[in-house]
Amino acid sequence: MPTIAASAQRNLLPVPNAGRRLVKVCGLKYPDNVAAVAALGPDMLGFIFTPKSPRYAADTLDAAQLRGLRVAKVGVFVNEKPAVIRRLALHFGLDAVQLHGQESAAECATLAAAGLPVLKAFGVGETFDVRRLDDYAPHCSFFVFDTAGPAAGGNGFAFDWSLLQAYDLPTPYLLAGGLGPEHAAELRQLQLPGLAGFDFNSRLELAPGLKDDALVQRVLRELRN
Numbered sequence: 138m139p140t141i142a143a144s145a146q147r148n149l150l151p152v153p154n155a156g157r158r159l160v161k162v163c164g165l166k167y168p169d170n171v172a173a174v175a176a177l178g179p180d181m182l183g184f185i186f187t188p189k190s191p192r193y194a195a196d197t198l199d200a201a202q203l204r205g206l207r208v209a210k211v212g213v214f215v216n217e218k219p220a221v222i223r224r225l226a227l228h229f230g231l232d233a234v235q236l237h238g239q240e241s242a243a244e245c246a247t248l249a250a251a252g253l254p255v256l257k258a259f260g261v262g263e264t265f266d267v268r269r270l271d272d273y274a275p276h277c278s279f280f281v282f283d284t285a286g287p288a289a290g291g292n293g294f295a296f297d298w299s300l301l302q303a304y305d306l307p308t309p310y311l312l313a314g315g316l317g318p319e320h321a322a323e324l325r326q327l328q329l330p331g332l333a334g335f336d337f338n339s340r341l342e343l344a345p346g347l348k349d350d351a352l353v354q355r356v357l358r359e360l361r362n
């Protein structure tokens with residue numbers, strides 16, 4: 138069986154590019170839909186591995202298909218055991234993991250040192266304390282700033298993005314939380330310190346875990362043209 142470090146040698150996780158915002162489409166669970174969305178050329182696809190989510194994908198995804206995809210594959214976990222994360226990362230050929238619970242900076246460091254790049258997600262409510270992130274920054278490839286809400290993720294509504302004007306760390310981040318096609322024009326113009334791209338999920342769906350490929354295509358076209 139390959140080690141995580143060996144599989145990371147061909148890691149597809151994109152590097153931030155000041156001239157082009159990255160797009161992650163998160164929460165896919167059906168192989169046909171994965172193929173259709175991957176063909177549209179997003180920078181990252183996200184797969185949810187927390188059983189409480191309606192987008193839980195471990196039982197429906199095709200591991201051989203995922204391992205063959207030329208797009209960065211991000212597994213999303215919530216307070217999961219490191220051994221389970223490593224096993225699923227190898228099985229599905231994940232390029233990175235997104236930790237979407239209360240994981241510590243030490244847990245991020247351990248996974249990153251094992252060859253699994255980490256995206257650490259934080260829920261943003263009415264305030265944003267950037268100093269809370271200081272210990273995480275050296276160990277994370279990206280942060281994900283998502284709207285704090287009743288569910289761990291996929292809540293479908295936005296937070297006040299201007300809170301991120303206070304961001305002053307070197308780690309790039311993806312903006313998440315209720316982003317949809319109606320935001321594309323605004324997102325295209327959005328200037329925030331550290332902003333590397335956008336994470337789309339429930340606002341591009343026909344049903345939980347099933348993306349509307351026409352909406353994905355529209356968002357990609359409007360953000361990139």
Ligand SMILES: O=C(O)c1ccccc1NCC(=O)[C@H](O)[C@H](O)COP(=O)(O)O
Pocket residue numbers: 163164183185187190191192213215237281283284288289290291292293294313314315316336337338339340
């Ligand atoms: O999408 C889920 O069901 C989910 C459940 C538990 C943890 C994380 C989850 N999603 C992770 C994401 O990165 C979403 O894209 C992010 O929460 C934004 O979702 P949305 O508000 O629906 O745009």
